[in-house]
Amino acid sequence: STGSVSASPESYDESYLIPVSIGGTTFHLDLDTGSSDLWVFSTQQPASQRSGHTAYKQTGTKKSGYTWNISYGDGSGAKGDVYVDKVVVGGVTATSQAVEAATSVSSSFTSDTDNDGLIGAAFSSINTVSPQQQLTFFDNVKNSLSQKLFAARLRYHTAGTYDYGYIDSSKYSGSIHYVPVNTANGFWEFTASGVSGSSIADTGTTLLYIPDSNVDAYYANVDSASYDSSQGGYTFDCDESLPDWTVTIGSGSITVPGEYINFAPVSGNTCFGGIQSSDGIGFNIFGDIFLKATYTVFDQTQSSPRLGFAQG
Ligand SMILES: CC[C@H](C)[C@H](NC(=O)[C@H](C)NC(=O)[C@@H](CCSC)NC[C@@H](N)Cc1ccccc1)C(=O)O
Numbered sequence: 001s002t003g004s005v006s007a008s009p010e011s012y013d014e015s016y017l018i019p020v021s022i023g024g025t026t027f028h029l030d031l032d033t034g035s036s037d038l039w040v041f042s043t044q045q046p047a048s049q050r051s052g053h054t055a056y057k058q059t060g061t062k063k064s065g066y067t068w069n070i071s072y073g074d075g076s077g078a079k080g081d082v083y084v085d086k087v088v089v090g091g092v093t094a095t096s097q098a099v100e101a102a103t104s105v106s107s108s109f110t111s112d113t114d115n116d117g118l119i120g121a122a123f124s125s126i127n128t129v130s131p132q133q134q135l136t137f138f139d140n141v142k143n144s145l146s147q148k149l150f151a152a153r154l155r156y157h158t159a160g161t162y163d164y165g166y167i168d169s170s171k172y173s174g175s176i177h178y179v180p181v182n183t184a185n186g187f188w189e190f191t192a193s194g195v196s197g198s199s200i201a202d203t204g205t206t207l208l209y210i211p212d213s214n215v216d217a218y219y220a221n222v223d224s225a226s227y228d229s230s231q232g233g234y235t236f237d238c239d240e241s242l243p244d245w246t247v248t249i250g251s252g253s254i255t256v257p258g259e260y261i262n263f264a265p266v267s268g269n270t271c272f273g274g275i276q277s278s279d280g281i282g283f284n285i286f287g288d289i290f291l292k293a294t295y296t297v298f299d300q301t302q303s304s305p306r307l308g309f310a311q312g
Contacts, residue, residue: 001141001144001145004161006019006161007031007153007161012263013206014264015206016288017115020088021089022097022099023059027054027116028115028116031162034285035122036120036123038098039068039099039101040102041053041116042055042101043056043057044102044103045103045105051110053116058083060083060084061083062081063098065131066130066132067080067081067082067129078102079102079104082134083098084098090163094140098135100129123183123186123188147167147301149165149166151168151297155292156260167297175252176252177250177310178250179306187201187283188298189283192248195211196213198284199286200284201296204287205287206287207285208245208256208289209287210275218245219236222236233276235271236262238271242259247290254293261274274289294312295311
């Protein structure tokens with residue numbers, strides 16, 4: 001089988017949401033290659049905590065005694081219990097998917113009323129369900145796919161797609177360049193030339209986080225840029241045109257247009273940069289600012305997983 005689903009950006013491309021059918025109800029979820037839990041808002045939460053969200057009514061079979069509890073790098077988190085239900089994404093069906101129903105979520109999830117939860121697409125080894133870890137949607141369906149892969153084509157300020165089971169050559173230029181993935185930490189982790197340390201491809205992270213030295217070198221070419229500790233990152237005049245950022249990954253290179261690196265206004269005519277420091281995180285994070293310039297293939301067709309990057 002194959003399938004394709006639209007990925008619609010929230011304002012400023014903060015995140016990209018896809019329609020997911022769970023037990024016949026459609027939820028708008030953040031497909032997140034940086035985590036491995038499929039969780040949704042549910043009627044088990046206080047009404048005030050789920051106001052404005054589509055909530056799961058536990059249509060599936062409860063996995064008694066199973067719980068989950070996840071924390072994210074931005075300090076947000078959620079927890080709850082576990083059901084098994086039918087999940088459909090872009091026409092691709094998992095008949096018995098672990099659906100993690102929230103009993104509580106942190107305030108940033110409550111306030112983002114476009115988002116009804118996350119569908120994790122990192123490796124199942126970091127799924128948080130206890131006493132037995134559960135498989136991601138991709139792990140559940142990959143054997144049924146024509147090819148064991150999915151591909152992200154996120155776009156700048158407009159809807160993109162996630163393709164399942166096939167590569168759409170109309171969505172990129174040049175060729176796809178593949179690099180090996182280290183799965184030891186459960187992420188789609190790879191090495192990028194000229195960027196020290198390990199990097200992860202994370203569709204669920206908004207910005208591009210790279211080491212201080214790379215960040216400083218980039219903004220040295222932006223006259224109005226400075227590090228603003230009150231905003232927690234580099235800011236600059238919204239009207240200043242920004243240089244492109246190019247990186248070599250394996251045998252290919254990807255260029256992020258400067259326009260994409262103006263993330264959003266923070267106050268008046270001051271804008272917040274899409275490139276920020278990864279120091280203190282433990283990984284570089286190639287989030288949406290980078291991914292929206294690419295066609296990225298999350299590939300398990302070989303004996304070991306690999307990532308493919310092409311210019312979008
Ligand atoms: C503080 C938590 C650390 C980062 C770690 N958690 C993780 O690595 C989790 C799985 N992944 C994440 O926190 C990040 C990757 C961090 S790099 C280590 N990706 C998922 C995140 N963007 C999902 C999200 C989407 C929208 C709003 C908020 C959050 C842990 O549990 O130990």
